[in-house]
Amino acid sequence: METTEDFDGFHERALPKRLEGDWGAVAARGSSGLPPLAFRLPDGRAYTYVPGKSGVEVVAGDGGAKTVVELDEALWRGLLSSMETPSGLILFQKAKVLSGEVSDFVNWEPALRVLYEGLPPYDPQAPLVGSDGREIDPSTSFHADDDPERMADFLRTAGYILVREVLPSNEVEDLLEAAEALRASARQGEPTSWWGKHQDGRTILTRVINGGSDPRIRSLLRDPRLLKIVRLSDVDLEATDTDVIHVLFKQSGMVFDGKSDNPWHRDCGLGLHKVMCPIMNGSLFLRSANRDAGELRFLPGSWQTAGCSVADQDSEIGVGIEANPGDFALHYGDGMHAGPPPRAKDGPFRSSVVFEFGPPGRRPEEGQEYYDMQMHDIDAGQLR
Structure with a gap:
């Protein structure tokens, strides 16, 4: 998601605005079943993503988060711009999971791509349709x-x-x-x-x-x-x-x-x-x-x-x-x-x-x- 907003501006303006529209329902599908996730900067500023039935709520602070991840703003911007990923941040010790499970942060990756990159979540039940409008057999060689x-x-x-x-x-x-x-x-x-x-x-x-x-x-x-x-x-x-x-x-x-x-x-x-x-x-x-x-x-x-x-x-x-x-x-x-x-x-x-x-x-x-x-x-x- 291209934005000139900083950490606060993105969470207080850009992301909530995106989630007000139809994309809120898409984000809800992408984050279904995930626990609340918070990103906290070293100076204490934090925002929590709370999945719901019809959208994802962005809440200031991290008091209601099950999983809290601390990282600096440059690394968070790397997540936003698809240069970083949860797995890479953990494996190469760039970010810290202060509370909750590492696996919860990793499992949030597809939902973050929905929020940040504007991509739809994968639907395993969706038909695989070729350019001619016909469903294709995915096992074809x-x-x-x-x-x-x-x-x-x-x-x-x-x-x-x-x-x-x-x-x-x-x-x-x-x-x-x-x-x-x-x-x-x-x-x-x-x-x-x-x-x-x-x-x-x-x-x-x-x-x-x-x-x-x-x-x-x-x-x-x-x-x-x-x-x-x-x-x-x-x-x-x-x-x-x-x-x-x-x-x-x-x-x-x-x-x-x-x-x-x-x-x-x-x-x-x-x-x-x-x-x-x-x-x-x-x-x-x-x-x-x-x-x-x-x-x-x-x-x-x-x-x-x-x-x-x-x-x-x-x-x-x-x-x-x-x-x-x-x-x-x-x-x-x-x-x-x-x-x-x-x-x-x-x-x-x-x-x-x-x-x-x-x-x-x-x-x-x-x-x-x-x-x-x-x-x-x-x-x-x-x-x-």
């Missing part, structure tokens, strides 16, 4: 030679697309060899790899983020077969030419840390949405992805909304894609997606190369790389 207009419309509507058999098996095997070499050379404590705790006490590598250091993996950024799929987007995007390319190695039995198994999130969920997006992430599958091996799930159509608060353990909602080696999935970073744990005890488990496509000319520090290199020693489980 494609092949590279299918009708590009139909593929583009699906991507535009759902926010993701799965394309089958993009790379042949011999190339996939070569890439898998490169991925395994990176796994073997990874060392715990280095920022180029992420590790997690297994339920049996072992520490296990879950991903490397220096995939671009291998020329075979880095060449995927310029592969015309993948770029053909990227060009289905209505937005002009190009690969971020960097060593920071993720290679995921799913594993069953991991203790939740928010990184080994991904809760529902968006790729700009730690911040920088204003300069990062639109962004798309591509997943090239080196091993199968399914419920047993570890799947990728999406909330269809969520990429053009404020999202919604979803329990981490709720892996039944949305759509799970079943992919084979050589398949390629592409999704908008603003769409909500998750990587729940594999259901099988024994592998092989999902392995995939993940890389980003963003606006032309964007610098690496304006994308996910900015946060990815800081996450190796951070336990995202503290957001629960």
Whole structure:
């Protein structure tokens, strides 16, 4: 929400004025079930958002808030301008939850996007309708030679697309060899790899983020077969030419840390949405992805909304894609997606190369790389 108002002016004039109209009812839907949330500045000034049946009331002070978050005015303005997020403020210790639960603040994120960005809340019951007015099947997959207009419309509507058999098996095997070499050379404590705790006490590598250091993996950024799929987007995007390319190695039995198994999130969920997006992430599958091996799930159509608060353990909602080696999935970073744990005890488990496509000319520090290199020693489980 663009405004020249300061902290007080926004809460006393700009936000109440917006909520007087029809948007008040929209905000009520977006904040339904959430406890009152207050933002307090270090000098004590504070305002509380109180959800109601027909709107959200803005109340001076924080006496009636269940959750009180202290932050400076610049960081609050970062929330307002979609440069900061609740998750990022907590993980990187920029804000303090003085009372209430951290999870309540995190669960407020979609409602804050309704209030601040003017986006509608995600409605999982809403039909997914293509440009021809017909409802589409969100589990549809494609092949590279299918009708590009139909593929583009699906991507535009759902926010993701799965394309089958993009790379042949011999190339996939070569890439898998490169991925395994990176796994073997990874060392715990280095920022180029992420590790997690297994339920049996072992520490296990879950991903490397220096995939671009291998020329075979880095060449995927310029592969015309993948770029053909990227060009289905209505937005002009190009690969971020960097060593920071993720290679995921799913594993069953991991203790939740928010990184080994991904809760529902968006790729700009730690911040920088204003300069990062639109962004798309591509997943090239080196091993199968399914419920047993570890799947990728999406909330269809969520990429053009404020999202919604979803329990981490709720892996039944949305759509799970079943992919084979050589398949390629592409999704908008603003769409909500998750990587729940594999259901099988024994592998092989999902392995995939993940890389980003963003606006032309964007610098690496304006994308996910900015946060990815800081996450190796951070336990995202503290957001629960």
